Amino acid sequence: MLYASTPAHEKRRLFRERLAAGELLRFPGAFNPLSAKLIQDKGFEGVYISGAVISADLGLPDIGLTTLTEVATRAQQIARMTELPALVDADTGFGEPMNVARTVQTLEDAGVAGLHIEDQVNPKRCGHLDGKAVVDEDTAIKRIRAAADARRDPNLLIMARTDIRGIDGLQAAIDRSKQLVDAGADAIFPEAMTSLEEFEAVRNAVDVPILANMTEFGKSELFTNEQLANVGVNIVIYPVSLLRLAMGAAERGLDTLVAGGTLQPEVGSMQTRARLYELLDYEAYNSFDSSIYNFKVQS
Numbered sequence: 346m347l348y349a350s351t352p353a354h355e356k357r358r359l360f361r362e363r364l365a366a367g368e369l370l371r372f373p374g375a376f377n378p379l380s381a382k383l384i385q386d387k388g389f390e391g392v393y394i395s396g397a398v399i400s401a402d403l404g405l406p407d408i409g410l411t412t413l414t415e416v417a418t419r420a421q422q423i424a425r426m427t428e429l430p431a432l433v434d435a436d437t438g439f440g441e442p443m444n445v446a447r448t449v450q451t452l453e454d455a456g457v458a459g460l461h462i463e464d465q466v467n468p469k470r471c472g473h474l475d476g477k478a479v480v481d482e483d484t485a486i487k488r489i490r491a492a493a494d495a496r497r498d499p500n501l502l503i504m505a506r507t508d509i510r511g512i513d514g515l516q517a518a519i520d521r522s523k524q525l526v527d528a529g530a531d532a533i534f535p536e537a538m539t540s541l542e543e544f545e546a547v548r549n550a551v552d553v554p555i556l557a558n559m560t561e562f563g564k565s566e567l568f569t570n571e572q573l574a575n576v577g578v579n580i581v582i583y584p585v586s587l588l589r590l591a592m593g594a595a596e597r598g599l600d601t602l603v604a605g606g607t608l609q610p611e612v613g614s615m616q617t618r619a620r621l622y623e624l625l626d627y628e629a630y631n632s633f634d635s636s637i638y639n640f641k642v643q644s
């Protein structure tokens with residue numbers, strides 16, 4: 346009921362513990378706090394908070410238009426609704442290294458377990474698009490160093506994302522990943538890897554956890570959990586997937602309504618009122634006042 350009971354520092358500690366255990370941790374992207382509850386209910390290990398989703402949710406493209414305040418607000422709303430660790434996309438860190446430091450402290454206060462900062466220039470774009478540009482080595486290193494130094498909870502996971510693979514190739518991604526680990530990154534997000542062999546090459550080059558981005562309509566094939574675990578990937582994200590599924594369903598529903606003037610044919614595919622109330626733990630609110638949940642719901 347209300348918010349999750351696990352304090353943020355405890356979520357971070359448990360996240361670190363599970364990462365150290367070496368299992369593949371699955372983080373679907375929550376497009377809102379309610380979907381974070383669903384992700385937890387289905388037994389996943391964590392929740393991803395995607396910059397692309399926050400932008401799309403606001404009706405904007407993912408080109409660095411969102412502000413730290415907007416991202417931190419959404420991250421807090423999502424993170425507090427789940428016992429699971431939340432990993433948030435901090436894009437390029439919202440400015441210079443000193444801004445990156447403030448970004449880290451603000452997101453730490455928002456209760457996330459980890460965040461990633463990428464080496465793209467601004468305006469940035471989706472890592473799976475062509476025509477990206479990255480900052481030089483020195484700037485990329487300064488961002489990560491500032492991030493690592495800024496956290497107050499040593500268990501807050503600072504992940505460095507590099508977008509260089511799509512520009513200068515795999516070897517450049519390996520070199521930069523190593524530099525970012527030396528700069529203090531706790532984990533590496535090699536963006537837009539094209540094959541399992543590429544993930545494996547990054548895995549073998551660094552001594553920290555690595556993340557695979559299984560975004561649809563991108564550069565990577567949608568590898569299975571087993572395939573990713575076999576090449577030593579530690580975290581897999583499905584950043585925009587739930588939003589795409591929900592928007593696909595919403596569009597089909599609206600088409601049905603336009604065509605037939607009623608949503609009756611769609612009711613069978615909707616989440617029921619009973620299931621929604623179950624996810625919201627509606628009945629538990631009777632502990633405040635026994636007249637809150639004193640009705641029967643049709644399922």
Ligand SMILES: C[C@](O)(C(=O)O)[C@H](CC(=O)O)C(=O)O
Binds near residue numbers: 395397398434558
């Ligand atoms: C992971 C990502 O940074 C995100 O914001 O979710 C995006 C996802 C996407 O646009 O498909 C990315 O740059 O890969």
Ligand SMILES: [Mg+2]
Binds near residue numbers: 395397436
């Ligand atoms: Mg992003």
